[in-house]
Amino acid sequence: AQTVTQSQPEMSVQEAETVTLSCTYDTSENNYYLFWYKQPPSRQMILVIRQEAYKQQNATENRFSVNFQKAAKSFSLKISDSQLGDTAMYFCAFIPGNTGKLIFGQGTTLQVKP
Amino acid sequence: GAVVSQHPSWVICKSGTSVKIECRSLDFQATTMFWYRQFPKQSLMLMATSNEGSKATYEQGVEKDKFLINHASLTLSTLTVTSAHPEDSSFYICSAAGTTRETQYFGPGTRLLVL
Numbered sequence: 001a002q003t004v005t006q007s008q009p010e011m012s013v014q015e016a017e018t019v020t021l022s023c024t025y026d027t028s029e030n031n032y033y034l035f036w037y038k039q040p041p042s043r044q045m046i047l048v049i050r051q052e053a054y055k056q057q058n059a060t061e062n063r064f065s066v067n068f069q070k071a072a073k074s075f076s077l078k079i080s081d082s083q084l085g086d087t088a089m090y091f092c093a094f095i096p097g098n099t100g101k102l103i104f105g106q107g108t109t110l111q112v113k114p
Numbered sequence: 115g116a117v118v119s120q121h122p123s124w125v126i127c128k129s130g131t132s133v134k135i136e137c138r139s140l141d142f143q144a145t146t147m148f149w150y151r152q153f154p155k156q157s158l159m160l161m162a163t164s165n166e167g168s169k170a171t172y173e174q175g176v177e178k179d180k181f182l183i184n185h186a187s188l189t190l191s192t193l194t195v196t197s198a199h200p201e202d203s204s205f206y207i208c209s210a211a212g213t214t215r216e217t218q219y220f221g222p223g224t225r226l227l228v229l
Contacts, residue, residue: 033216043205045158045220091157100146100215104157 002027002096004105012111013082020067021077021108023092033095034068035102036077040088048090051075079110087112116142118210120221127198128229135193135224137208143188144210148218149181152205164191198228 004025013019025034036048051059051068058066063080075094079086092105117140127133137147146165150158162178164170164185172178180202182194191210195202205225209218 042222043152043207044222045207045209050216089155095216098215100148100211100218101160101163102148102158102209102218103160106157107155109155 002029002094002103004092004094004103006092006105006108008108009106010109010111012113013079015082015084015112015114017082018078018080019082019110021079021090021092021110023075023077023105025073025075025092025094025103025105027073027094027096029096031097034066034075035093035095036064036066036075037091037093037104038086038088039091039107040085045091049077082112084112084114086110116140116210116212116219118144118208118219118221120206120208120224122224123222124225126227126229129199130197133195133198133226135195135206135208135226137191137193137210137221139189139210139219142210142212142219144191145188145213146211146215147185147191148209148211149183149191149193150207150209152207152223154205158207161193195226198226200228202226203228 032053034051038046049061067076089107119138121136149161161176162170162172170183185191207223208221211218
């Protein structure tokens with residue numbers, strides 16, 4: 001089965017602090033793409049960061065970075081210098097092989113506190 | 115990034131009526147479009163995948179006769195909820211992809227309330 005698990009339903013962090021959101025996945029595919037999406041209260045899905053499974057180097061995008069552990073099938077998201085605008089629901093997702101089908105985790109609601 | 119629009123953003127309808135939701139890629143040609151359903155505070159569930167000019171592929175458990183999908187052009191896909199019932203009330207989101215299907219651009223979603 002192809003699944004994504006986010007074990008933290010809710011998290012909170014103080015403004016300017018760092019927070020890490022966990023994600024594990026399961027697939028028998030060797031080639032796949034991993035994503036973190038942000039869904040603010042507007043419910044618009046926003047791509048935060050993506051990682052190709054064949055790349056060993058962890059992706060970074062400004063304050064956002066990932067820790068990709070392929071053997072452990074782990075793909076955590078680190079948000080540095082958290083801002084109030086980071087408050088949102090965060091979804092970990094992946095596309096197995098060339099299916100194009102995004103499989104989402106359950107989501108983690110992140111609250112950034114002033 | 116590319117822009118995807120959805121119309122309407124909000125719709126309320128009576129039970130038994132049909133509702134059509136449009137998904138448009140505004141500045142690129144979408145070879146593939148995806149339709150998702152999201153209940154409050156839950157994840158997105160893929161309903162179906164549509165490729166321009168061909169029949170949609172539905173995920174297991176999704177009634178294709180109830181959720182009609184048409185992808186007649188490279189910039190437009192429509193989802194029609196036929197004979198809507200209150201349990202069809204949900205948030206429907208589309209995404210569009212060009213030739214590289216791992217890059218999907220999401221629409222803003224449509225809230226459907228069936229009374």
